[in-house]
């Protein structure tokens with residue numbers, strides 16, 4: 001029986017939790033973590049109100065594709081929900097191997113390893129290779145998964161100005177370190193910029209550096225049939241390690257790292273995220289594999305994506321909104337001050353458009369923005385409503 005008169009000593013951590021400013025402000029302005037009761041295509045529903053989703057990364061609009069859904073259902077029927085453990089411990093399954101072979105083949109790499117989250121894949125693409133004595137050269141606007149990988153690797157890290165190969169080379173010129181590793185994104189998720197890969201490859205060759213490229217937002221969008229940014233530049237062989245997520249163009253969950261056979265085997269021995277995390281689920285694996293096939297069988301999704309993108313860009317350009325020179329379907333609307341961002345976002349919501357706020361320190365100071373992403377599944381009617389809402393929101397700031 002518990003002795004109710006002995007009170008547990010209350011940890012001071014509870015004070016930190018209950019007095020945290022970020023959490024208090026987030027809850028006050030109700031900007032994130034919304035829950036929708038229903039979704040139909042690009043429409044989501046909350047408290048009886050309908051919104052057009054303008055911030056998810058369903059670039060090819062495959063999240064409701066019948067072939068992909070059916071593949072997931074059949075995989076659960078055959079294999080159950082999970083393999084309940086890490087592959088090192090209780091083994092992978094033939095469906096992991098099949099997906100890895102198909103991905104490697106599609107990307108033009110020798111081998112691949114799939115993970116239960118893109119975040120784990122991208123962190124592993126760094127921790128699997130970098131170690132304490134190495135020097136990492138990181139674009140200062142990298143995704144959090146890559147920063148986690150960099151920190152966990154223990155390697156020394158130098159940041160260079162965003163997508164600026166000249167600055168990266170200036171840093172390298174002063175460095176003697178044996179192993180130099182570039183960590184880049186193919187398409188920067190917040191800005192929509194395409195990496196200046198040819199310049200980085202040139203520098204990497206000169207300094208005998210290794211390149212890790214996170215192509216979460218380029219995969220499915222750029223290159224032949226969506227092979228990604230490295231393929232877009234014809235530089236797949238120059239990128240040592242490619243990683244990406246299934247949660248954008250493939251409209252699923254999970255991620256992969258692709259490279260040579262030796263490199264994937266090495267990563268399987270050295271990355272803790274690979275060794276100690278449970279395998280990708282049967283349904284997620286089957287959905288990713290079918291989506292990869294749909295991407296190749298049905299080019300109309302990419303065609304529609306680029307048609308929608310052209311119209312959407314036109315809408316924002318007519319309103320003279322600053323899109324930070326985005327070149328891809330990930331399009332920020334830079335407003336520069338958090339108050340403006342909040343009122344713009346509220347006005348979009350009022351008009352039934354759901355987008356996401358990103359403010360400093362998540363973005364560089366003065367770059368506070370609304371992050372939007374266009375999808376192949378946006379209809380002409382969606383785009384009409386988006387246009388109307390953008391005009392209204394612009395009038396409010």
Ligand SMILES: Cc1ncc(COP(=O)(O)O)c(C=O)c1O
Pocket residue numbers: 117118119120122143145185189214216217245246247248253254255
């Ligand atoms: C550039 C980049 N890398 C990695 C990830 C992580 O992928 P996931 O959300 O599928 O875990 C994301 C997702 O936001 C991303 O934008």
